[in-house]
Amino acid sequence: MPDDPRRIDREEPAVAHLDHQAITAVEARGLDPHRLAREQPGDRGRLEPALGEPLLLAAHGDAVLIVRANGLDTPWGRADVAALARAGADAVLLPKVESPGMVREAVDALAGAPAALALWCMLETPRGILNAAAIAAASPRITALVMGTSDLTKELHARHTPDRLPLLTSLELCVLAARAAGVAALDGVHLDLDDDAGFEAACRQAVALGFDGKTLIHPKQIAAANELFGPTAHDVEWARRVIAAHAEAAARGQGVALLDGRLIENLHVEDARRAVALAEAIETLARR
Known part of the structure; x- marks a missing residue:
């Protein structure tokens, strides 16, 4: 998009x-x-x-x-x-x-x-x-x-x-x-x-x-x-947690992260960033 x-x-x-x-x-x-x-x-x-x-x-x-x-x-x-x-x-x-x-x-x-x-x-x-x-x-x-x-x-x-x-x-x-x-x-x-x-x-x-x-x-x-x-509030919260967990793993030199028992890879981070970006764009429109 x-x-x-x-x-x-x-x-x-x-x-x-x-x-x-x-x-x-x-x-x-x-x-x-x-x-x-x-x-x-x-x-x-x-x-x-x-x-x-x-x-x-x-x-x-x-x-x-x-x-x-x-x-x-x-x-x-x-x-x-x-x-x-x-x-x-x-x-x-x-x-x-x-x-x-x-x-x-x-x-x-x-x-x-x-x-x-x-x-x-x-x-x-x-x-x-x-x-x-x-x-x-x-x-x-x-x-x-x-x-x-x-x-x-x-x-x-x-x-x-x-x-x-x-x-x-x-x-x-x-x-x-x-x-x-x-x-x-x-x-x-x-x-x-x-x-x-x-x-x-x-x-x-x-x-x-x-x-x-x-x-x-x-x-x-x-x-x-x-x-x-649009993403739900739960979707956005999860997406932000995914991004944070992966960033912490990367800081430790690890390519993957574990979040609530789920394996988090780059592809999940891309989806998460897309969801957060959409939510932020919707919020921007709502304020106009």
């Missing part, structure tokens, strides 16, 4: 359109990053006019602003990406990415954009999943892979099941590609807003698989996603 404390990808809520009321409603709920999305290509008039309002894209404080463009397979995709190059967003969310060539096309359209402008690639087709590793490595601008689980389920002719068994291979391939490229991996949305237990189960599954966060469809899901993807 990126080192910037603002970029904690525990949740990525989607605002349906670029309007001030929707943005305010999301920001009031304590999000980390968020995206502004248009899912309906026929609603063409909403993206570029909104991007012409610098105040709209600048008035978000410390929130990370990700704007979803139309796909490059549509008549408007390249123009959307080009407009975003100068709009002041933090990242462009590109849907239905299927190949490194599509990434290169998007990067070409971003010519002249700030070096910090990131590209997030959605994987929501079989071809995209099978090319995930090549996509993730296609440009230094890429900082996240985002699963599009709803469209992918449709494309696979699969069923929506509570355990998401039909998607497990695809989910794991996304995480593998993200880890190999050193970028973040975000799980797909949970569509049933009344299914709190199912949402929690999907989040726990995503955490177990190695995802950094989850895309959301409603602000009501933010608090639960933050809690489930």
Whole structure:
């Protein structure tokens, strides 16, 4: 994951359109990053006019602003990406990415954009999943892979099941590609807003698989996603003890430590440092 404390990808809520009321409603709920999305290509008039309002894209404080463009397979995709190059967003969310060539096309359209402008690639087709590793490595601008689980389920002719068994291979391939490229991996949305237990189960599954966060469809899901993807107080306490125990062992010239009967090696210290860094970044955001 990126080192910037603002970029904690525990949740990525989607605002349906670029309007001030929707943005305010999301920001009031304590999000980390968020995206502004248009899912309906026929609603063409909403993206570029909104991007012409610098105040709209600048008035978000410390929130990370990700704007979803139309796909490059549509008549408007390249123009959307080009407009975003100068709009002041933090990242462009590109849907239905299927190949490194599509990434290169998007990067070409971003010519002249700030070096910090990131590209997030959605994987929501079989071809995209099978090319995930090549996509993730296609440009230094890429900082996240985002699963599009709803469209992918449709494309696979699969069923929506509570355990998401039909998607497990695809989910794991996304995480593998993200880890190999050193970028973040975000799980797909949970569509049933009344299914709190199912949402929690999907989040726990995503955490177990190695995802950094989850895309959301409603602000009501933010608090639960933050809690489930963030380290618990017990996790942080244990992580600090692991780091301290290993440091004491290293001072004695030992490569491993024993803590509460458990063997502690370098790999455990790396995990512990990651947990502490995430907890500290979350705390920093909470104070802002």
